[in-house]
Amino acid sequence: MDLEYKRENDTVTFFLQGEIDHHAAQGLRQELDRRITAMGPEKVVLDLSKTDFLDSSGLGLILGRVRVAETIGASLSVTGANRRIRRILELCGAKNYLDFA
């Protein structure tokens, strides 16, 4: 999966596309961590507006990146999640760990 991103000032936004299951999460995890660590932003945004599917493996990926962002002193938020993905995030209590709009 190609990982698109844009950098604006101290914010890096990653655009997660397609279906994020356990299989996709394995590759994305390494790629995100590599870029987050290398770029060292103050804010990391995961844009899910082009994400069609996300299960608990996808949620694990997101929560894991919260911890990675914290290790470099950055915050992480999620944006653009559709109604079905929001339902998963809410069901799993993700609101306690990250901002999502």
Add this chain to the structure above:
Amino acid sequence: MKRTLLRSATVSFDAKSENESLSRIFVTGFVLPLGLSAEQLADLKTVVSEAVTNCIVHAYRSDPDGRIRLSIKYYSDGLLRMTVSDRGCGIEDVKQAREPFFTTDREHERCGMGFAIMETFMNRLQVVSEVGKGTRVTMEKRLNAA
């Protein structure tokens, strides 16, 4: 009214993570003629993905030689029954495994919500497991056509 089986299909595939999407495509194809809402379809894809991922990650511990069997049945009263089974390591304590946020694999960022999601999105969830023999997860949903 007596419940009769209208349609059924079964598929068996390798316990490889690439096949998680295959399981969702299989379910989508099976329910396509039923005219479900996007919401209902998304729920079914999610729960099957959770069950299949459990087989790959926990039952077979990423051993690709494992096999996963997915069976779907649709009945005259609108009941959809999906069964995901493996011959993996089995679950020692099913009750504990079904508790939200319980996981034996925190290291790989498993959040322990698979069974909780299945339970929430479906009307009934049954987990039968024997250590060393495998696990069978049966999920039922009463479908109302969109």
